[in-house]
Amino acid sequence: MNTTHLKVCTECGTQYPENYTGNSCIICEDERQAVPQSGQSWTTYEQLLEKHSVKIKKINDTLYEFVVNPRFSIGQRALFVISESGNLLWDCIPLIDDEVIEFIQSKGGLKGIAISHPHYYSMMKMWAEAFNSIIYIHEKDKEWVVNGGNSVEYWKGDHMNLWDQLKLHNIGGHFEGSSIIEIPEMSEKGTLLIGDTMYLSPSMKHFATMRSYPNRIPLPLSEVKRIEKRFEEISFDTIYGFYSYQNVEKNAKEIVKNSFSKYE
Template sequence: MTRVSSFVCVTCGVNTLADPSGKPQESCIICDEPRQYVRQGGQEWTTLEELKSSGKYTNVFTPTMADPEHLISISTTPSYAIGQRGILIKTPKGNILWDCITLIDDETVRKIKEEHGGLKAIVISHPHYYSSLKDWSEAFGGIPIYTHTNDKQWLQRPADNHIFWEGTSLDLLDGEVKVLCPGGHFDGSSLLLWNKNLLVADTMMVAASRKSVSFMYSFPNYWPLGPNEVQTIWKTVRPYEVNNILGAWIGKEIVGNGRNIIFNSARLYTQYSGHDSNKFYGSDSDELSFSK
């Protein structure tokens, strides 16, 4: 029997190295902390090979509402683990994948290479979506994966070409793509901005109405962020023109007026959590000025 080098957490879908004996770790460090949870029944593991060979799961490619030609959702059906999507960003200077999903198979690789022009890099927003990032990198020839250094402690299985970036912003593809780190949900929680589209992952959550966003330390456990963290997220976004907002799941998208929606949501969030929103945000005219 071939010794397995890594295991996939059934709850969150993150791929973790085996222990020294070749068995699964006792717990998943992603799930066994306040932002996530261990599902009822206790910790359970599988492997990527078991997922692929089960015949149960398939990856589907879905054009986004915000930009169906250049932003393509990649998700697994039926939904697996957290159920997030990766977003394939097709730019004039090459393609980037925003966030990973657990399942990576030959058909997915073929489709990206032959129908969408391949991949130059992968950017991960935060630890909940590390999933099978090493396998994704290897499937495309060892392309670089970018994660913020503030979240390095959560990474159990880095890619060979793993780049830990620092600071509050990162330019990729000669400035075609900008990655921003406001923190909040995790210390290294990041956003990606391309062509007035803001990809937000869990740094903010697109509401069911698609007219507002929310800000949480833990979404499944309903722990909110404090007003200072929310203000930092707004200040990070403030200098840029944002039209559309794309969240972590298919359908979680706001088309149009994105920057104003973030500002107004931050004000309302602060107000309804019992704080003086004027103290944090001042007047509308001051806050809504920006430089492109």
């Protein structure tokens, strides 16, 4: 695997292209993220590999978690979905190493990468090139793609069917293109991988729906109610969010319903 010396934002983990000569991260400059008070700083893929690796954890027979260890930038996980017609990576992390490449190859490779929103674009181009994969991003978030290469496929509308009943849903809210993926056969009534289109509380009893979680910027009530209707239309009993603790493996729809009822 070829390494690069491309600049990587230390705050959000986004990797910028070779021709980027600026010194600011457009994703962190946006009100939904933040530039640290100490100022913008950068690292590289090679520097990250010196102290970090990808940790692999099994969640169930068809779902694995990838995280950067020790934690770097936002600290999100990517979720690796094993599926008969091709495996899928949900969201992306700002590191890829030989161990995770060998693991994915041992499970049949990687057909596609689907990303919930711009905060998790990270090193998506390197991941896609390592496996010759397509990257699925909603067209409403196209302006935030700084280093996608030729692998990005922009999809449109409220939903997109992939393969083996995998289905992307554009929910909006956090970003206009914020999306989730539905996996009907992973649990009795269906499983959702949501990134942070909704944010599960540490109590595991409430999902928040906001424009910005780190900056505590709310959404208009009308937008929250629109999002509530979208989740009502989807069958599910299980949700996996963007942090490792965010696994709701029973009564997920009831928790979502109760969470939205607080927005009055």
